[in-house]
Amino acid sequence: MGIETEYGVLAPGRPAANPMLLSSQVVTTYRALVARAGARPAARWDYDDEDPLADARGFHLRRASAHPSMLTDDPAVPAPAGPVQATAPGPSQVARPDVDEADDPSAANCILTNGARLYVDHAHPEYSSPEVTGPRDAVLWDVAGERVMLAATRSLTGSPIGPDVVLYKNNVDGKGASYGTHENYLVDRALPFAVLAALVTPFLVTRQVFAGSGRVGLGPTGDRPGFQLTQRADYIEAEIGLETTLRRPIVNTRDEPHADRDRWRRLHLILGDANLFEVATYLKLGTTSLVLWVLEHLDELAEAGVPARDELAALRLADPVGDVRRVSRDIDLVGKLELADGRTLTALQVQEAYTDVVARALAAIGPRRDDDAETYVVLDRWRSLLERLGTDPESCAREVEWVAKRRLLEGLRRRDGIDWDHPRLHALDLQWTDVRPERSIYHRLLASGAVERLVDEDAVADAVHHPPTDTRAYFRGEVMARYPDQVSAASWDSVIFDVPGAAALQRVPMLDPLRGTRAHIGSLLEASHDAAALLKGLRGDRSA
Amino acid sequence: MAGQERINPQNEDRTPDDDVDPPAPAAPAAQDRDADVDALLDEIDDVLESNAEQFVRGFVQKGGE
Numbered sequence: 001m002g003i004e005t006e007y008g009v010l011a012p013g014r015p016a017a018n019p020m021l022l023s024s025q026v027v028t029t030y031r032a033l034v035a036r037a038g039a040r041p042a043a044r045w046d047y048d049d050e051d052p053l054a055d056a057r058g059f060h061l062r063r064a065s066a067h068p069s070m071l072t073d074d075p076a077v078p079a080p081a082g083p084v085q086a087t088a089p090g091p092s093q094v095a096r097p098d099v100d101e102a103d104d105p106s107a108a109n110c111i112l113t114n115g116a117r118l119y120v121d122h123a124h125p126e127y128s129s130p131e132v133t134g135p136r137d138a139v140l141w142d143v144a145g146e147r148v149m150l151a152a153t154r155s156l157t158g159s160p161i162g163p164d165v166v167l168y169k170n171n172v173d174g175k176g177a178s179y180g181t182h183e184n185y186l187v188d189r190a191l192p193f194a195v196l197a198a199l200v201t202p203f204l205v206t207r208q209v210f211a212g213s214g215r216v217g218l219g220p221t222g223d224r225p226g227f228q229l230t231q232r233a234d235y236i237e238a239e240i241g242l243e244t245t246l247r248r249p250i251v252n253t254r255d256e257p258h259a260d261r262d263r264w265r266r267l268h269l270i271l272g273d274a275n276l277f278e279v280a281t282y283l284k285l286g287t288t289s290l291v292l293w294v295l296e297h298l299d300e301l302a303e304a305g306v307p308a309r310d311e312l313a314a315l316r317l318a319d320p321v322g323d324v325r326r327v328s329r330d331i332d333l334v335g336k337l338e339l340a341d342g343r344t345l346t347a348l349q350v351q352e353a354y355t356d357v358v359a360r361a362l363a364a365i366g367p368r369r370d371d372d373a374e375t376y377v378v379l380d381r382w383r384s385l386l387e388r389l390g391t392d393p394e395s396c397a398r399e400v401e402w403v404a405k406r407r408l409l410e411g412l413r414r415r416d417g418i419d420w421d422h423p424r425l426h427a428l429d430l431q432w433t434d435v436r437p438e439r440s441i442y443h444r445l446l447a448s449g450a451v452e453r454l455v456d457e458d459a460v461a462d463a464v465h466h467p468p469t470d471t472r473a474y475f476r477g478e479v480m481a482r483y484p485d486q487v488s489a490a491s492w493d494s495v496i497f498d499v500p501g502a503a504a505l506q507r508v509p510m511l512d513p514l515r516g517t518r519a520h521i522g523s524l525l526e527a528s529h530d531a532a533a534l535l536k537g538l539r540g541d542r543s544a
Numbered sequence: 545m546a547g548q549e550r551i552n553p554q555n556e557d558r559t560p561d562d563d564v565d566p567p568a569p570a571a572p573a574a575q576d577r578d579a580d581v582d583a584l585l586d587e588i589d590d591v592l593e594s595n596a597e598q599f600v601r602g603f604v605q606k607g608g609e
Contacts, residue, residue: 006608019606069607081606123606176562179608244609270609408588411581427596428588444588450580463594515570 006124006179008168019123026125027108030152042445045109046491055253056193069245073105081122113481115473122400135286139278140455144463150435168272170230174222178235181274185267188296197251202315211284213273214402216429227422229402231273233328243514258492260511276442277401278454286378294361304364316340348537398452473514486531499532
């Protein structure tokens with residue numbers, strides 16, 4: 001699993017500054033910050049396996065039919081911003097280019113030694129976390145991304161020639177623009193996509209109750225005063241679809257697995273909020289993963305006496321797209337959603353139905369509590385939060401971001417006698433997400449002990465520079481750290497080496513996200529003083 | 545984590561410290577809560593933009609994703 005986060009970008013006092021250029025400066029500044037003196041030009045992104053128009057429902061969108069903002073796989077023609085709503089083989093040889101490809105600022109890219117990718121997506125700097133195997137690691141490398149953005153901001157501000165740039169980990173500007181925080185989950189391809197989409201949708205629509213980060217303003221342009229649970233609800237317009245920049249869907253169908261497509265798909269979810277609260281990120285990734293695990297085991301569960309398929313199918317919502325907004329606006333968590341079979345349930349009750357299925361599924365065929373502690377921590381926390389949200393939401397203020405934000409906003413309204421349309425409340429919402437601790441409301445709460453943390457700052461500092469050890473991100477990050485001058489390009493599922501004296505570039509595919517780990521190649525990396533030795537070792541041992 | 549570790553379930557690098565403790569929240573009494581919030585508001589007052597209206601108006605982004 002992993003998280004991609006586009007950050008809001010602002011040049012204080014310079015409203016006309018070009019956001020693509022600012023984003024590019026964020027990326028190139030960070031790249032310069034971490035580059036060794038005398039290093040070769042930065043490794044480029046390898047777009048060979050990217051296919052943003054492949055649809056999981058089994059067809060392929062023609063390039064000419066796609067909105068220009070969907071064409072994200074051609075670095076020569078960077079994809080423009082979307083419309084704003086007014087309302088397993090071994091190394092292979094690759095020909096060496098005669099000249100280095102032009103370093104287009106709008107295609108600025110940096111492959112980090114922690115296995116992440118920092119680049120410009122449309123008009124925002126984006127941090128795509130390395131692949132991780134559990135929600136705690138997802139939190140760790142997501143927070144590491146906040147510190148990467150902070151380092152870039154500090155470096156630009158400290159530079160006499162760079163612009164002052166401030167970055168925000170949010171998803172809306174309150175004027176109609178929205179930018180994404182996307183989650184990715186590796187899912188067994190044996191699970192038919194239609195089943196996956198149908199059975200996960202009621203869960204996704206209702207998980208906002210614990211995953212939302214809160215937003216001041218209602219409607220895409222925020223023109224109606226009020227507070228809602230999530231940043232993104234007003235920008236979700238379809239139940240299922242390929243687009244991410246327009247007609248945004250609850251379940252995205254981009255079929256670009258970045259892995260062996262016979263074995264896996266990558267479920268790409270675009271409806272979630274950027275979260276600063278670690279518990280929110282932890283539970284969002286953890287609970288979604290648990291639901292997907294159930295969906296991957298429907299047949300096995302049926303045989304074991306857990307009719308998960310039928311029980312989850314019965315939760316089908318009559319109007320899922322409308323319900324995304326309904327749940328987001330239901331700040332007292334009492335509104336009833338109409339199900340396709342005519343029943344009505346609250347969002348909390350839908351979530352409780354999912355926890356019930358997951359708990360019985362784990363008891364029937366899952367790992368035991370002693371063998372997989374993290375899975376059960378997720379389940380226990382999920383149930384605990386749902387129960388407390390139902391009886392005393394304020395008791396969740398240390399864990400649920402929208403609850404904490406709303407509590408502060410209500411306090412401000414009470415103390416200062418202001419209403420929901422007051423700019424002070426909007427300002428608090430925006431400043432909540434400033435990456436600079438001294439300017440961030442979130443960091444003030446953190447310093448006051450008002451927010452629960454799941455990872456400590458030493459571990460975060462380590463994760464800024466080092467990859468997770470149990471996925472292929474380990475290989476990507478380690479080769480960037482060890483042989484930066486000999487990596488020509490990399491992507492999620494490949495690294496291309498440029499070994500001095502070799503006739504051609506050497507491409508190492510990494511189609512299995514769970515290989516290239518420290519357990520697989522740690523000792524080979526230790527023994528390889530350069531990329532040539534590493535490649536020789538890989539050829540001798542195809543298992544890496 | 546069930547669902548993401550099907551090939552490599554041992555999690556051999558983990559120690560018990562790596563895992564997150566179960567929640568143990570203590571709900572404060574209701575009257576304490578307003579006081580808590582007021583204390584937090586005092587904490588953030590000097591962070592909040594003094595010209596909120598101008599700041600909010602100037603926060604303009606392009607669409608993304």
